Amino acid sequence: MGKVTVSTLKNMKASGEKFVCITAYDATFARLIGAAGAETILVGDSLGNVVQGHDSTIPVTIEHMAYHTECVSRAAVDSLVIADLPFMTYTTPEQTMVNATRLMQAGAQMVKMEGGVWLSDSISMLVERGIPVCAHLGLTPQSVNVFGGYRVQGRTPKGAKSILADAVEIQDAGASLLVLECIPQDLAADISTKLDIPVIGIGAGPGTDAQVLVMHDLLGLSDHTPRFVQNFMVGQDSVQSAIKAFVDAVKSGEYPRDEHSYT
Ligand code: KIV
Numbered sequence: 001m002g003k004v005t006v007s008t009l010k011n012m013k014a015s016g017e018k019f020v021c022i023t024a025y026d027a028t029f030a031r032l033i034g035a036a037g038a039e040t041i042l043v044g045d046s047l048g049n050v051v052q053g054h055d056s057t058i059p060v061t062i063e064h065m066a067y068h069t070e071c072v073s074r075a076a077v078d079s080l081v082i083a084d085l086p087f088m089t090y091t092t093p094e095q096t097m098v099n100a101t102r103l104m105q106a107g108a109q110m111v112k113m114e115g116g117v118w119l120s121d122s123i124s125m126l127v128e129r130g131i132p133v134c135a136h137l138g139l140t141p142q143s144v145n146v147f148g149g150y151r152v153q154g155r156t157p158k159g160a161k162s163i164l165a166d167a168v169e170i171q172d173a174g175a176s177l178l179v180l181e182c183i184p185q186d187l188a189a190d191i192s193t194k195l196d197i198p199v200i201g202i203g204a205g206p207g208t209d210a211q212v213l214v215m216h217d218l219l220g221l222s223d224h225t226p227r228f229v230q231n232f233m234v235g236q237d238s239v240q241s242a243i244k245a246f247v248d249a250v251k252s253g254e255y256p257r258d259e260h261s262y263t
Pocket residue numbers: 023042043044045046047084136179181202212214
């Protein structure tokens with residue numbers, strides 16, 4: 001498909017073509033995910049859970065993220081690589097710039113940060129200096145202790161209004177992509193329609209421009225399976241065909257269905 005860029009993803013949104021993101025933490029899976037046709041790979045700080053065995057993403061450091069970003073980017077030929085800035089590595093614009101630079105030099109083509117309005121200055125600073133940004137709203141796992149658990153966000157009118165306002169603000173600040181995690185499907189669809197930038201959903205229903213899942217979840221390897229996850233190994237005889245089944249299901253609109261979504 002040739003190297004995917006932010007323009008590729010913007011054009012896909014404009015033409016109504018869904019795109020796919022899958023997490024990877026090493027070169028082998030990055031190669032398989034790219035071969036299955038996923039346009040983007042997320043080196044997620046979910047590696048704290050699925051690779052390191054922690055019960056949250058909070059212990060993940062910038063050194064861990066840089067190491068896994070290097071591993072993934074060596075094998076991600078065509079897919080655009082997004083790397084997560086981990087907990088407390090983007091509290092000021094200056095700190096954000098130093099740590100985002102580390103991930104870009106490790107091979108990422110974009111960095112992801114959890115948060116809304118308060119990130120505006122950091123987003124503008126990165127974008128003006130050449131670092132594309134993906135923002136992340138809704139259930140932002142680094143704030144699990146503020147939320148009091150992994151809970152669906154945006155269910156009250158006030159909560160929904162605040163997520164929409166954050167989404168508009170981060171777009172205005174210059175973000176290229178937005179991840180919406182675990183919010184009601186109508187809210188996610190509304191935000192996706194209102195924004196010009198592509199929106200990637202996880203537990204956000206079928207109305208977003210793209211879908212992302214943690215690789216271990218879609219392969220049925222996780223011990224806890226949230227409502228929005230489908231085990232794509234079922235009916236497949238290899239990891240490669242399961243990853244391809246996920247890519248195809250997102251592109252055809254077969255995944256996610258209502259049973260994977262929140263109202
Ligand atoms: O870290 C991660 O894998 C993520 C996804 C769940 C979107 O942020």
